Amino acid sequence: xxLLFLASGLFLGWSLGANDASNVFGSAVGSKMxxxxxxxxxxxxxxxxxxxxxxxxAADTLGKxxxxxxxxxxxxxxxxxxxTVFVMTKFALPVSTTQAIVGxxxxxxxxxxxxxxxxxxxxxxxxxxxGPVLGAVFAVLLFILIIKIKKIxxxxxxxxxxxxxxxxxxxxxxxxxxxxxxxIANVMGVFIPSFSLDTIDxxxxxxxxxxxxxLLGGLAIAVGIITYSRKVMDTIGENIVELSPEGAMVVxxxxxxxxxxxxxxxxxxxxxxxxxPPIPMVPVSSSQVIVGCVIGIGLYKGARNINFRILGEIAxxxxxxxxxxxxxxxxxxxxxxxxxxxxxxxxxxxxxPVSIASTVQSGAAVSQIFLHLLASIILAGIVATALYFLFxxxxxxxxxxxxxxxxxNMK
Amino acid sequence: xxxxxxxxxxxxxxIDEFFDDIDLGLLVFREAWKAYLExxxxxxxxxxxxxxxxxxxxxxxxxxxxxxxxxxxxxPQHREDVVRLIDMIxxxxxxxxxxxxxLDIERPEIPPALADSFLGLAGTxxxxxxxxxxxxxxYFRDPYIVxxxxxxxxxxxxxxxxxxxxxxxxxxxxxxxxxxxGKNQLRYMVNNIENISDLAQTAADMLSGMAIxxxx
Numbered sequence: 001x002x003l004l005f006l007a008s009g010l011f012l013g014w015s016l017g018a019n020d021a022s023n024v025f026g027s028a029v030g031s032k033m034x035x036x037x038x039x040x041x042x043x044x045x046x047x048x049x050x051x052x053x054x055x056x057x058a059a060d061t062l063g064k065x066x067x068x069x070x071x072x073x074x075x076x077x078x079x080x081x082x083x084t085v086f087v088m089t090k091f092a093l094p095v096s097t098t099q100a101i102v103g104x105x106x107x108x109x110x111x112x113x114x115x116x117x118x119x120x121x122x123x124x125x126x127x128x129x130x131g132p133v134l135g136a137v138f139a140v141l142l143f144i145l146i147i148k149i150k151k152i153x154x155x156x157x158x159x160x161x162x163x164x165x166x167x168x169x170x171x172x173x174x175x176x177x178x179x180x181x182x183x184i185a186n187v188m189g190v191f192i193p194s195f196s197l198d199t200i201d202x203x204x205x206x207x208x209x210x211x212x213x214x215l216l217g218g219l220a221i222a223v224g225i226i227t228y229s230r231k232v233m234d235t236i237g238e239n240i241v242e243l244s245p246e247g248a249m250v251v252x253x254x255x256x257x258x259x260x261x262x263x264x265x266x267x268x269x270x271x272x273x274x275x276x277p278p279i280p281m282v283p284v285s286s287s288q289v290i291v292g293c294v295i296g297i298g299l300y301k302g303a304r305n306i307n308f309r310i311l312g313e314i315a316x317x318x319x320x321x322x323x324x325x326x327x328x329x330x331x332x333x334x335x336x337x338x339x340x341x342x343x344x345x346x347x348x349x350x351x352x353p354v355s356i357a358s359t360v361q362s363g364a365a366v367s368q369i370f371l372h373l374l375a376s377i378i379l380a381g382i383v384a385t386a387l388y389f390l391f392x393x394x395x396x397x398x399x400x401x402x403x404x405x406x407x408x409n410m411k
Numbered sequence: 412x413x414x415x416x417x418x419x420x421x422x423x424x425x426i427d428e429f430f431d432d433i434d435l436g437l438l439v440f441r442e443a444w445k446a447y448l449e450x451x452x453x454x455x456x457x458x459x460x461x462x463x464x465x466x467x468x469x470x471x472x473x474x475x476x477x478x479x480x481x482x483x484x485x486x487p488q489h490r491e492d493v494v495r496l497i498d499m500i501x502x503x504x505x506x507x508x509x510x511x512x513x514l515d516i517e518r519p520e521i522p523p524a525l526a527d528s529f530l531g532l533a534g535t536x537x538x539x540x541x542x543x544x545x546x547x548x549x550y551f552r553d554p555y556i557v558x559x560x561x562x563x564x565x566x567x568x569x570x571x572x573x574x575x576x577x578x579x580x581x582x583x584x585x586x587x588x589x590x591x592x593g594k595n596q597l598r599y600m601v602n603n604i605e606n607i608s609d610l611a612q613t614a615a616d617m618l619s620g621m622a623i624x625x626x627x
Contacts, residue, residue, distance in 0.1 A: 032487035157551040157625075158426075161486050162419040244488065399482060407471070
């Protein structure tokens, strides 16, 4: 039953993996610099790590926007957001999971009569603007730096390309980690108030209730990456502006930096210690940030390179996504409550624990399921990696053999 | 990561070796013509064997470079251009080898009055090919200077054209002791020598476009 309620969140996670992983590795895979298999493997592992290790910060902010105090409500609005993302993706419209879930939470607030925390909302909305702007600034600065280094060092093109390739893999891993850390809140954030699972002690580290949910969400994202992101990755290179491999690396790095900044509580406290205002821990749309980065490079190279039609579509998506998701959530909640009689939440202070209805109190059984799940994932990961390297090695050996035969026949 | 680094190193070495072979092949081509015109057939045959060896090695390297670039997906955006450029440069040494081989097969009688002109044409045509090599090397390290390096290729190609026309005129107008078949045979030789500079120019045009692509 628990998993059934979580299904909508997992569906949203799957959509996020299918969609947003292409922001991280799309340019690298689209330009054939990194194979899809490598990208999918690295992104899957990094996204799970990011979600479990650093996912809490952005989730807290989303909780403040609207603490969904019933499992039925969390299910419905995650479903509304997931359907919005899925349908818009199907129609090739640019979409942000962050905006979809924010829209859905506001829809829930309206439906249940809860006040939307305008302070938190404005904090989130401001990052929708500052995120892409910051991404553009980072992208331009990094791009200038790389081009200068390339010119001065007179490095061989192949060596430069080899460094860029390694850079794409490293920044891609960092990007996937940041994506997991920042965007897991979109996937599992709404379920946190409704779940209270036993902490799993794994001797070297522990997994609390939220982290177990993040692990599950991270897995859903990884499945989305592996099963559905290839098509998006293959086509992303053709969007907005055509990127060179170094441009692609800069874009991914800038995007990862922005996502990391908005999900690193350590960096935020460092800011506070330095007498600066704290960085808001907010889920940022990776799609929007990447658009900002790409536009930054496009403007630096000359505005001629920018495809303004696609930009227009993106702008429409920015406005329509939260609206559609919010409306869908509102009406879905209405049907869930009145047609199926499911408790979707009620008016109450998010801080008041008494108001949290239908909270799932897990016994040892659920924690055991998570434990087994974790062991299976690690085992499957090891087997998949070993098989991958084995196939690569065999392919290489076959090729060398055929080359040898060719030259022997030529003699 | 080690795989990338190792492949990259190997590829850089192969490309450098390939260019060395082209450079050397054109030098031997010039020396072969010199030996033939001086009627030193022993040296000529030695040069012929050397050109053949270099051409075979260049072919092998060309194939290996293409294979490595495809299998390891190196420079995917510019790979086709680089492979095509290597192929075009390889055609230069192919033409040089084919020219020397035909010279060996046909052994045409070249009147002493035309010997210097033939040697000059072979030198100028080989120069065009030789000047292409540093420009192609520069593409991989400093694309910004490729175009200025190509100026010499265009200069030698124009010179080779002029020398070839002048030589053909002299063959048909100033050497009455040669019969028409002899004249035709020499014209054919002139065309073959001149072909080397033409191939260098075609490769230079492509290289110039590639350099522009890298700069924008």
